[in-house]
Amino acid sequence: SQQGEEDPQALSIQEGENATMNCSYKTSINNLQWYRQNSGRGLVHLILIRSNEREKHSGRLRVTLDTSKKSSSLLITASRAADTASYFCATDAGGGSNYKLTFGKGTLLTVNP
Amino acid sequence: DGGITQSPKYLFRKEGQNVTLSCEQNLNHDAMYWYRQDPGQGLRLIYYSQIVNDFQKGDIAEGYSVSREKKESFPLTVTSAQKNPTAFYLCASARRRGAGRAEETQYFGPGTRLLVL
Numbered sequence: 586s587q588q589g590e591e592d593p594q595a596l597s598i599q600e601g602e603n604a605t606m607n608c609s610y611k612t613s614i615n616n617l618q619w620y621r622q623n624s625g626r627g628l629v630h631l632i633l634i635r636s637n638e639r640e641k642h643s644g645r646l647r648v649t650l651d652t653s654k655k656s657s658s659l660l661i662t663a664s665r666a667a668d669t670a671s672y673f674c675a676t677d678a679g680g681g682s683n684y685k686l687t688f689g690k691g692t693l694l695t696v697n698p
Numbered sequence: 699d700g701g702i703t704q705s706p707k708y709l710f711r712k713e714g715q716n717v718t719l720s721c722e723q724n725l726n727h728d729a730m731y732w733y734r735q736d737p738g739q740g741l742r743l744i745y746y747s748q749i750v751n752d753f754q755k756g757d758i759a760e761g762y763s764v765s766r767e768k769k770e771s772f773p774l775t776v777t778s779a780q781k782n783p784t785a786f787y788l789c790a791s792a793r794r795r796g797a798g799r800a801e802e803t804q805y806f807g808p809g810t811r812l813l814v815l
Contacts, residue, residue: 589740615802616802618802618803620806625786625809625811626808626809627702627788627790627806627807627808627809628741628788628790628804628806629806630803630804630805633802633803673740673741677802685731685743685746685756686743686802686804687743688733688740688741688742689740690738690739690740691739691740
């Protein structure tokens with residue numbers, strides 16, 4: 586089963602607006618990451634937030650984490666057409682010496698010029 | 699796409715044929731991963747390797763095989779047993795930090811799109 590589930594599945598906004606995407610997960614995590622994928626390309630890491638952090642910023646990105654609700658949100662401020670991409674949250678599987686991530690199905694963001 | 703290369707960009711498979719996807723990295727990363735992505739879906743883990751000559755099955759390993767003979771290389775073979783191989787395949791790598799665990803951030807290659815003739 587998917588550990589991370591993004592919401593909404595698709596989001597269309599105008600350039601300059603803010604975009605908010607949400608991620609919910611089911612089990613305890615060590616950290617949660619957000620990745621971006623342009624169409625037909627590989628994923629690019631955006632930001633990582635640890636379970637003991639509540640908010641983190643990176644440029645126009647703001648990520649929040651609520652471990653009590655098992656949810657995270659990614660906010661992109663002052664969006665640009667170049668922000669058009671799919672955004673995925675990923676959570677660690679936890680425990681043991683082997684490390685792996687579990688990805689959600691993603692939110693497709695379209696920023697219209 | 700960092701220092702990870704995948705080849706070929708497109709690959710065509712005939713019925714009953716085994717095909718091998720290449721993944722090479724020059725980032726000196728210990729851990730490497732293979733994912734499958736179907737249209738409109740997230741990534742599903744096929745196999746991963748934390749160190750040379752060792753690898754573990756992911757969530758959907760059936761019909762796939764891997765090897766890790768060199769630190770830089772982690773090829774994936776899609777065997778004839780994989781009945782629905784059409785997908786976008788992504789390779790990733792990560793550093794290894796203390797206590798034998800890989801660092802959390804993964805670096806991805808550009809992907810290989812596999813199609814069935």
